[in-house]
Amino acid sequence: MTLSKSHVIAVTNQKGGVGKTTTAMNLACALARGGRRVLAIDSDPHGNLTQGFGVPIHTLPVTLKDLITDRAVDTERAIVGTSSRVDLIGSNPLLAQAARWMVTQTNAELRLKQRIAELRGRYDVIVVDSCPGLGALLNSTLNAADRLIIPVDPGFYGYMGIQELRNEVEEIRAGTNPDLSILGVVLTLSERTVIARETLDALVGQFGDLVFKTQIRRCVALRESPAVGQSVFSYAPRSNGAEDYADLAIEVIQRLRPTAERSVEGVAHA
Ligand SMILES: Nc1ncnc2c1ncn2[C@@H]1O[C@H](COP(=O)(O)OP(=O)(O)OP(=O)(O)O)[C@@H](O)[C@H]1O
Numbered sequence: 001m002t003l004s005k006s007h008v009i010a011v012t013n014q015k016g017g018v019g020k021t022t023t024a025m026n027l028a029c030a031l032a033r034g035g036r037r038v039l040a041i042d043s044d045p046h047g048n049l050t051q052g053f054g055v056p057i058h059t060l061p062v063t064l065k066d067l068i069t070d071r072a073v074d075t076e077r078a079i080v081g082t083s084s085r086v087d088l089i090g091s092n093p094l095l096a097q098a099a100r101w102m103v104t105q106t107n108a109e110l111r112l113k114q115r116i117a118e119l120r121g122r123y124d125v126i127v128v129d130s131c132p133g134l135g136a137l138l139n140s141t142l143n144a145a146d147r148l149i150i151p152v153d154p155g156f157y158g159y160m161g162i163q164e165l166r167n168e169v170e171e172i173r174a175g176t177n178p179d180l181s182i183l184g185v186v187l188t189l190s191e192r193t194v195i196a197r198e199t200l201d202a203l204v205g206q207f208g209d210l211v212f213k214t215q216i217r218r219c220v221a222l223r224e225s226p227a228v229g230q231s232v233f234s235y236a237p238r239s240n241g242a243e244d245y246a247d248l249a250i251e252v253i254q255r256l257r258p259t260a261e262r263s264v265e266g267v268a269h270a
């Protein structure tokens, strides 16, 4: 399946610990395994995505912070290759300085969008991992993105927090990024419990078809793999986690393809 243009997908939810980084990393790797040219961008000062790819955060010469705060820095210099065939723009705690700096500058939340515009021709998919919370970094990410994937973990709070995020998305759409839209909502850390079932039902009630059919099951390999700097595909290729993120990537590609292209293919395969 081909993609006719480059897509910038932000994985976002202001609630912490819902599987944003796990999803950004393994979705990026699944897409790269499928032959897509993929760039991952770590927009969290904790640098979890960077570390997950096995890249040490404190020795990075150029990070996302530099790209945001210093126009003189060449975008190219921030890109590092990883063993997963995914290119990476990494971050470390210095990104927190950029977040503080951005609130003092005019339109600094558009800097990431400008940097990404330079890279669109080179990648099929650019996946941005967001930090938890609302603020300048989220703003910057929402301005840079075309589509959002919202991971939600089972439970009342995760579900409630999405309304705040939706309000934020509406603000950005009404202002600086009218084309922003939700690609999908994915249930993460899923298990066979009443609360997981109820969360899924509530998500379907609110988002309908935007809820991905794929659920990411709770899986030990997904918890362990970042510690050794690997995706779940190289760490535990036969795990539920590898299966679930491969399935999610298929759904993502299907949703990214233009409707006309999909219906032509549907007829061809009928
Ligand atoms: N499906 C899963 N099964 C088991 N553990 C998981 C799964 N998804 C994520 N985890 C683990 O849960 C924790 C939180 O996941 P992750 O770091 O991806 O969330 P996050 O939303 O990025 O968090 P933060 O908001 O702090 O950035 C991590 O320890 C991760 O390894």
Ligand SMILES: [Mg+2]
Binding pocket: 020, 021, 022, 044, 048, 129, 130, 131
């Ligand atoms: Mg994270």
